[in-house]
Amino acid sequence: MRSGTARRFKRRLTAFAVALALPVGLLVTLASPAQADEKASATFIKTSDWGTGFGGQWTVENTGTTTIDTWKLEWDFPAGTTVASHWNASIAKDGNHYTATPSSWNKSLAPGKSTTIGFNGSGPGEPSNCKINGLPCDGSGEPGDPAPSAPGALKTGEVTDTSIALSWSPATDDKGVSKYHVFRNGTEVAAVTGTSFKDTGLLKGTEYAYSVTAEDTAGQRGPASGTLKAKTTGGSTQPPGEHVKLGYFTEWGVYDRNYHVKNMVTSGSADKITHINYAFGNVQGGKCTIGDSYAAIDKAYTADQSVDGVADTWDQPLRGNFNQLLKLKKANPNIKVLWSFGGWTWSGGFGQAMQNPAAFAESCYNLVNDPRWQGLFDGIDLDWEYPNACGLTCDTSGPAVMKTMMQAFRSKFGDQLVTAAITADASDGGKIDKADYAGGAQYADWYNVMTYDFFGAWAAQGPTAPHSPLNSYDGIPQQGFNSDDAIQKLKAKGISADKLLLGIGFYGRGWTGVTQKEPGGTATGPAPGKYEQGIEDYKTIKPRCASNGTIAGTAYAHCGNQWWSYDTPSTVQSKMAYAKQQGLGGAFFWEFSGDTANGELVSAINSGLG
Template identity: 30%
Template sequence: MRARPFRNRIAAICAATVLAAPLMAAPLPAAAAEATAAEATAAGLTVTYVESARWNTGYTGEIVVHNASDAPVDDWRIEFSLPEGSRIHELWNATLAGDPSGYTVTPPRWGATVPAGGTYTFGFNGVHRDGATEPLACTVNGASCSGGGTGPGHDHISVAYYTQWGAAERDYHVADLVETGSAEKLTHIQYAFGNVGADGECFMTDEEGQGDALADYGHTVPAGESVDGVADGAGQELRGNFNQLRKLKELYPDLTVSISLGGWEWSRYFSDAALTEESRERLVESCVDLYLRGDLPELNGAGGEGAAQGVFDGIDLDWEWPGTDGNPHNVVRPEDRENFTALVQEFRDQLDAYGDETDRHYELTAFMPAGGWRLDTGYELDEVMPNFDFITVQGYDYHGTWESVTNHQSNLVTDARDPEPVISAELIRDAYVSRGVDPAKLVLGIPFYGQGWTGVEPGPEGDGLFQAAAGPAQGTYSTGTEEWRFLKEKVASGEFQVFRNDEAGTAWIYDGETLWNYDDEAAVAQKTTWALDNGYSGIMIWSIDGDDADGSLMGSIDRALRADRP
């Protein structure tokens, strides 16, 4: 199986840096992939790369295979890809197959043994575009070229939501977490979402608007969209996103994957499910059975008892919102506050009981709101916080296109120009801390999308901010919102001007008619630094499919998480 990726920038000097991440390459049968991974580990093979020369659009690269074991290795296979616009046109002392989206290198026809405790070197000439030559992915005999790293190089929490609909509707697959280099930068993935039904239980269905079991575990993922380059078999009991998450965890054993329950659309029946001791027990038992024990209903020719066991490491509660209004269809009761406390305790108790069976800890987390009034109405923080491993705090949608005036949606502090400066990450942090919450249990949410308005006059500053709008702007997938990867293209087109408030940590673009607020590489880095400096334990992203094909936003966050601090 494939292992942890690295996305290091490679300077044009003769200093070896570790090759990059796993890629979508020529598929091996599952059994063979598992065998070669074990062989690579036993052999102690690693691979390093150096760019040794550069000219105009060309360069020379050198790859060294290292064998740390006490036995020679003569059967090796290296797979990697190159940035867009780069390619190899000549390689020596090895055999090359494939193309820049997936190269495979094997020994030359006369053989190339890597001696015990020694190395074997081969080189190539290539062309590049805009100076990018670093390999984007690398495995050696199916295992990590780096020798088995399993997680990010920082001690903070980094969480990304991966959406159930990401593959089908956004063309963002679990494999893209590897290809973009984002997977290696994450400590947690929250899979959004699992639904709670009218009967108060977690369930699976393909009924439109209620669930997508086909995406979850029924869809047969082709080789080109698979984490390890191996297609799902039509007869597998686990396919789709769940099987890809299982494969991802084989590459990154330290990665924690949780199922997130609820969300904006599927918080409808939480109040009913939390109402009584009996209903709480029934809800939690159904969720543990479905997601942790992995007992999936048989749908689309997949599923069965234990089919998804081992995919999920915890449960994330995204009830939006106990005791206060959320989606208009939600059931809301005044006693939601106390019932949420009891529900959290029931989840913690049953997760611990199941953990005793399996001899491990299962995480319990929650997505919780911005605004002190929601906290006071919906949460007994002193009671619930000890039962959570951490909570992610809403760091976005402070303002949006449900309002008729343009504004920031994700500001760190209030803007002096804001006519109603009532919300910011700083004020929200203070609201939690003043209620006794340790900021080390808080993870700040960052949006990978923007809110947009059109029919916006420039205003006195000429930037369109805090101005009346005719209505929401049209995004690629919805009205009023747009993913960062598409907003990036608007900036590149030259039609929009970028504006910033560095103190507030905000950015927006405006073309004289339409305004989009958004977070680019500079903004997310500033937010990450600010969060850590203010006691937050890390960063959460909603949602990872908004990033570009290079994982630029995730890379910027990761660099800020790695930065030395006083």
Template identity: 30%
Template sequence: MSRRLTLLVSAAALALIGTPAIAATPGAVSADFAQTSVWGGGYQGQYTVTNQSNHAISSWKVEFDLPAGTTVSSSWDATETVSGNHYTFTNKSYNGAVAAGATAAFGFVAGGSALPANCLLNGATCAGVVDTTPPSAPSNLKAGTVTTTGVALSWTGSTDNIGVTGYDVYRGTTKALTITGTSATVTGLAPSTPYTFTVKAHDLAGNQSAASNAITVTTAAGSGSGSTWPLKVAPYVDMGSWPTPVLTDTANASGLQNFTLAFVTGNGCKASWFNAYDPTTGWDRTDIDALRAQGGDVTISFGGEAGTELSGSCTDQTQIQQQYQAIITAYATSRLDFDIEGAAVVDHTSVDRRNAVLAKLQAANPGLQISYTLPVMPDGLTSDGTYIVQSAASHGVNVSLVNVMAMDYGQHDGIDMGVKAQQAAQATHDQLKVIYPSKTDAQLWGMVGVTPMLGVNDDSSTFSLANASSLATYANGKHLGELAFWEVTRDRNACNGSLTNCTNVTQQPYDFSKRFEAFTG
């Protein structure tokens, strides 16, 4: 028998099996229990979350106790955790959102005869509470990172008699964002323009608080090209490392505040964090919000050497755009990076498909910045890398940054890796001048990013601490768009061993980060 099969019984039969443990309150969100089947020594139960309020909910959590002698042996359509005789069931990714007037359900099999007791839904009684009390107003609204097209905001959260479920961020009188955390980045703004922001909280019943304090922030001046990349030093963080890197800890220890998060890959027409987590649900968003609250920010990077980028695994442009858009929304981001290497570089069909989608994505998200991270040799981008940028230009994609991977050249000619990184930057600048003849020299340098691999590279060449210092000095002189490196966890570990985890050069933790920090743009 399928676990998801709900048995249809008459009212009389249901009375024999068991009655609902609670009675829902009209106008509230409630969780109603019923036994759907009973046998000697056990039963099957179901909770139905019913939203009779005027406000959609984005998640739910049902808790209850079972007396000694009765235990849950299996469950479905919820994630189960147990502490003693206390059971907690939280929604799955596919059934957490419950619109006004809609329902969601989960079920379980219990061994024993006792029914659930002390039921709580999202911390309140499962019978539901008709709530007319609004949350307190958010406070201490302040701005963090300010770019030409975006402002990072943070605030102190509200309190509520039942519980705050989210915040509405207003730009003037226009609602710009609705989120669950206490920080957000408002994007799509114009350079050199003042904007006034406030925040209001809302609760489960849809009650909205008074506005927070208002702040007025002026966006940074633009270069006129629309291609200013705001994160000057943003090294890659391998989010697939275990345990998952804590961005705020990394920022506090390294001195760097901005990071490029690697990598979102494609599994058919679904995006995935390294084939493990769903980015459209905002995995690790809490850590990103905490980083933003202390003045930092992130770029979401797609692809990578070991993964297939979404435009390579899916041929449906509509679905690709929907996935990109869902990730932009989930992380409130205005920057996407596409690390295209290996077989993906020579797949011109997927390159053109991606650029067609990105042009539509930028049209739908004014201010969205796109960077391409591409293989390079000291004499510049490969022919396939050049094709990617030319394709972007022909499709109308506004590429803000061409970030070259200054690593693994396979050359052992006595020229140090710092010099080769500078040569690659100059050559890439000259190639961009051919693709973008109307841009000024300063604008072209602002489009160039450089990303070396710290310490020993895969080809046994070495990018040293001295190379890092010289590259930072060079980048300041040329006013490059960005410096990055692969990868922060290796810099933290400062060890000898596998290149996955170690730099294999003599250093202290974060020595490379501290040298890159000298680049100010």
């Protein structure tokens, strides 16, 4: 989401060098004495599971007394189970056999050190026939000394808003079990000597995946228990079966774009959405402030322009977009409206404002609930691009600032909606890793994950790439820059799926000087656009440069010497199917004026989510 008198879009995400990774499922211990004192183990767990696919993680550890210069991990998957996107290692596939080799930075492991590799997979299968450095996955001890068995019967005990109690049946080992390692969403959270553990400090209303491995007195770790899913109490956001269908309405759209609140009615879109984010309010001087007061509260509408066919008068106390939105809500009482603050251009004031979170939240509450537009806003959306990271400007507030902000706003806004637009940069060490989005999620009704603008003509010479890929593909310019990787990373950090909305862009991004139809071609610069080079509304691109291909769940078009990528009703439908499959809270889009006069993209979101 962007602010300004013309549409502002997220500039390119900072590129990070990202290698590749591996699977998820069981914990399997692997031994590899390349030398007499060189030993390694590897454990495999599922970090998430959504029925038709899963997220997985291997942990490779040097359990010997000398440095391991490199390692190679091998395993088989049954037919129908495959590896998709991966990171921190390279993965090669030969039939159903997989081989993982390290990146340059994690191939050398000193004694006691470990590294993790992860991937997203499809299918229900588990790995088998594991080897590390050519030896069977039977533990790191001497030949004939087997690793412990898997713990059994993992189950939950007491579950509260912030804790989950676990217990399991003991593992067996010829030399005895010394400890158990407990994993939450693929990350070890405890090592205990008994067969129970209480996990605390969790987010309410959030699902977690647990598994447990045993370690014997020789230091060998056995395979993992089965994965157990458990959800903390509280924190429900949407009634069962309902999805958020949210669109951004831009304050400045009433000028050159000539898009007004009534257009949501004439296009049929008002009947197919649940929420509107009004963009944008500003953040300056430590406070929330109104953006363009003329467009918001003063612009007079004639009868033919007005939602209800009644013209504004010169002396009425409230006119402009706010009055039109109040009329829209009266005709469509199911619609909720939030005031969104920040955006690409106006995010620079968040850092200063967060020096006093309580005062910042109070200023926003007073503005959102100003008596002059009483009944208009149902809450607030915070669009900070980006906390503790760089957007148009750079912030150095520290990772805790996201949690602190959301907590302060929840405390002030009470049962009103509190949401935030957040980054979709899932690269290793990228923007998702820069702030405590999981900590903030417990105070949010949902997050709008900005799963667009991954690639564009700011890279003037290309390579051409879809700006909103649903998943990774061979040749993608940057690993971690796709919707699925972002969703999986946020879920792995402990954010409940129903608090995540998938983002759809109602526009395309394009290059000129392109001769290659398929993605990956070279270019000479950005394609021309009405408001900004390299970007154009869907309603304009559709007739001018029709789609002639799809990749990674989105469309692309090559016409003349131009190359564009954008979503169509068909690709939007497929993305909505993904959102439902993942259990997401719904979807949102940027923004209304990019759609056709009959609202065909909004219709695709509505029918796709049901």
